[in-house]
Amino acid sequence: xxxxxxxxxxxxxxxxxxxxxxxxxxxxxxxxxxxxxxxxxxxxxxxxxxxxxxxxxxxxxxxxxxxxxxxxxxxxxxxxxxxxxxxxxxxxxxxxxxxxxxxxxxxxxxxxxxxxxxxxxxxxxxxxxxxxxxxxxxxxxxxxxxxxxxxxxxxxxxxxxxxxxxxxxxxxxxxxxxxxxxxxxxxxxxxxxxxxxxxxxxxxxxxxxxxxxxxxxxxxxxxxx
Amino acid sequence: xxxxxxxxxxxxxxxxxxxxxxxxxxxxxxxxxxxxxxxxxxxxxxxxxxxxxxxxxxxxxxxxxxxxxxxxxxxxxxxxxxxxxxxxxxxxxxxxxxxxxxxxxxxxxxxxxxxxxxxxxxxxxxxxxxxxxxxxxxxxxxxxxxxxxxxxxxxxxxxxxxxxxxxxxxxxxxxxxxxxxxxxxxxxxxxxxxxxxxxxxxxxxxxxxxxxxxxxxxxxxxxxxxxxxxxxxxxxxxxxxxxxxxxxxxxxxxxxxxxxxxxxxxxxxxxxxxxxxxxxxxxxxxxxxxxxxxxxxxxxxxxxxxxxxxxxxxxxxxxxxxxxxxxxxxxxxxxxxxxxxxxxxxxxxxxxxxxxxxxxxxxxxxxxxxxxxxxxx
Numbered sequence: 001x002x003x004x005x006x007x008x009x010x011x012x013x014x015x016x017x018x019x020x021x022x023x024x025x026x027x028x029x030x031x032x033x034x035x036x037x038x039x040x041x042x043x044x045x046x047x048x049x050x051x052x053x054x055x056x057x058x059x060x061x062x063x064x065x066x067x068x069x070x071x072x073x074x075x076x077x078x079x080x081x082x083x084x085x086x087x088x089x090x091x092x093x094x095x096x097x098x099x100x101x102x103x104x105x106x107x108x109x110x111x112x113x114x115x116x117x118x119x120x121x122x123x124x125x126x127x128x129x130x131x132x133x134x135x136x137x138x139x140x141x142x143x144x145x146x147x148x149x150x151x152x153x154x155x156x157x158x159x160x161x162x163x164x165x166x167x168x169x170x171x172x173x174x175x176x177x178x179x180x181x182x183x184x185x186x187x188x189x190x191x192x193x194x195x196x197x198x199x200x201x202x203x204x205x206x207x208x209x210x211x212x213x214x215x216x217x218x219x220x221x222x223x224x225x
Numbered sequence: 226x227x228x229x230x231x232x233x234x235x236x237x238x239x240x241x242x243x244x245x246x247x248x249x250x251x252x253x254x255x256x257x258x259x260x261x262x263x264x265x266x267x268x269x270x271x272x273x274x275x276x277x278x279x280x281x282x283x284x285x286x287x288x289x290x291x292x293x294x295x296x297x298x299x300x301x302x303x304x305x306x307x308x309x310x311x312x313x314x315x316x317x318x319x320x321x322x323x324x325x326x327x328x329x330x331x332x333x334x335x336x337x338x339x340x341x342x343x344x345x346x347x348x349x350x351x352x353x354x355x356x357x358x359x360x361x362x363x364x365x366x367x368x369x370x371x372x373x374x375x376x377x378x379x380x381x382x383x384x385x386x387x388x389x390x391x392x393x394x395x396x397x398x399x400x401x402x403x404x405x406x407x408x409x410x411x412x413x414x415x416x417x418x419x420x421x422x423x424x425x426x427x428x429x430x431x432x433x434x435x436x437x438x439x440x441x442x443x444x445x446x447x448x449x450x451x452x453x454x455x456x457x458x459x460x461x462x463x464x465x466x467x468x469x470x471x472x473x474x475x476x477x478x479x480x481x482x483x484x485x486x487x488x489x490x491x492x493x494x495x496x497x498x499x500x501x502x503x504x505x506x507x508x509x510x511x512x513x514x515x516x517x518x519x520x521x522x523x524x525x526x527x528x529x530x531x532x533x534x535x536x537x538x539x540x541x542x543x544x545x546x547x548x549x550x551x552x553x554x555x556x557x558x559x560x561x562x563x564x565x566x567x568x569x570x571x572x573x574x575x576x577x578x579x580x581x582x583x584x585x586x587x588x589x590x591x592x593x594x595x596x597x598x599x600x601x602x
Contacts, residue, residue: 082310
């Protein structure tokens with residue numbers, strides 16, 4: 001009887017210990033996942049915003065608001081082939097991360113007077129490459145008189161920190177999350193003057209975790225003219 | 226006996242069962258802890274991998290940036306002979322363990338270039354590309370964009386014996402070696418085929434002009450700044466005025482001007498062109514100098530002052546008495562030439578003085594010094 005009792009007590013202690021270890025293990029695993037996602041969110045946010053802003057001019061190409069950045073998100077560079085363009089038409093070597101889409105893209109054209117002027121795109125088609133060139137596109141502009149030496153294709157977009165993630169909204173479309181949903185209410189964007197913006201990333205979770213894993217990224221755009 | 230024996234058998238079975246449960250639990254615990262440990266290791270490995278990837282890409286990016294800066298800082302002389310639309314490989318830079326970069330130069334117009342730099346980390350597959358638009362002053366293009374002997378935003382007044390003469394574009398400034406101008410006549414004739422230069426033109430507003438010429442070709446890249454003071458393309462007047470050597474009441478270039486990199490060979494030492502000027506109200510009443518006279522304000526030349534080259538002022542320019550200017554004048558407001566003052570067109574002087582080293586340094590376009598994003602190579 002005594003042996004059975006001791007065995008039962010030992011079994012209970014072991015079960016308790018096992019349960020405790022399992023619970024701690026579960027919490028640890030969840031923390032691990034959250035930590036991983038938080039690091040991923042910080043890395044993605046920093047990289048994406050840094051890449052977007054460093055080729056843009058603050059005040060002209062992007063504006064920081066309380067909770068968002070509205071910007072011209074550049075997607076590539078079109079270099080007109082010599083003698084192949086005409087008023088309102090560019091035949092250009094294309095170098096970018098995706099091809100232009102008239103439905104959502106516009107372009108900035110460097111004009112002979114030295115200004116960059118925005119134009120709409122009405123049609124885009126692939127054409128045989130210019131001599132010595134790479135992928136070549138025929139870009140029809142909405143202004144029949146437009147012409148220039150360089151074109152930068154962009155889409156309009158907004159970056160938000162909302163619903164626990166950094167999100168991108170192209171035009172008037174929906175906000176697509178770019179990061180795991182790990183950000184807390186204190187996360188957000190803040191204009192910091194002099195062409196800078198600060199991105200505050202605070203994870204959801206207990207106070208200790210929030211402080212330990214929080215990050216603030218200060219990002220700069222190009223110097224305004 | 227049977228009872229004890231039975232009891233003994235039962236005790237053995239119970240102890241045996243307990244040991245089995247403990248073993249199973251222990252195995253479960255070991256499995257759980259192993260899983261957690263594996264998770265930690267996996268996370269650490271993934272983060273280390275991500276950090277290494279970021280480091281590689283950043284190193285490649287730095288190598289690319291370094292290549293770009295090196296190219297702009299050490300602009301190859303051969304780039305000036307590149308035809309419009311042509312492309313040539315620029316210098317390569319090795320940064321030891323940090324990586325290496327290769328560059329290319331593509332000419333978009335007489336003064337506008339697109340430069341690419343590709344950086345790569347060595348060893349490793351990471352590469353990064355950056356591009357920038359670069360402007361390099363071309364004296365011929367500057368003179369063509371200027372277009373007239375006097376260009377101003379608020380008119381030209383010539384009175385009391387003053388004169389603005391653009392009837393002979395082959396004028397060699399007095400005191401200059403004719404051999405200095407001889408190589409330039411072909412260029413001058415291509416710019417002014419009639420042998421004359423318009424005496425006056427209004428500072429272009431740039432507001433309504435089409436980017437296209439009548440023959441269907443794109444206008445040259447002029448880099449005008451509408452509504453502002455005349456500069457030298459992408460070099461604004463206030464920049465010129467800031468770096469200009471001060472010029473006193475009498476325009477006598479200092480002895481040291483003979484040793485500056487602004488010298489043009491073939492000219493007498495005391496006549497070596499420089500960048501002169503300053504800000505505010507500048508008044509000069511004698512002496513002689515050549516080069517670029519840049520004033521961020523108003524300029525008054527009096528007495529027997531003599532200047533060869535470019536006069537640029539954001540405000541009014543007034544020439545009185547026996548002043549003689551051989552070259553061109555650009556003013557943000559009005560130009561007044563009176564008494565016996567003379568302005569004579571001298572494309573030779575205008576071209577020659579722009580061949581200074583400092584002015585020929587390339588400049589990244591102030592808007593978008595980095596163009597991108599670019600495709601991965």
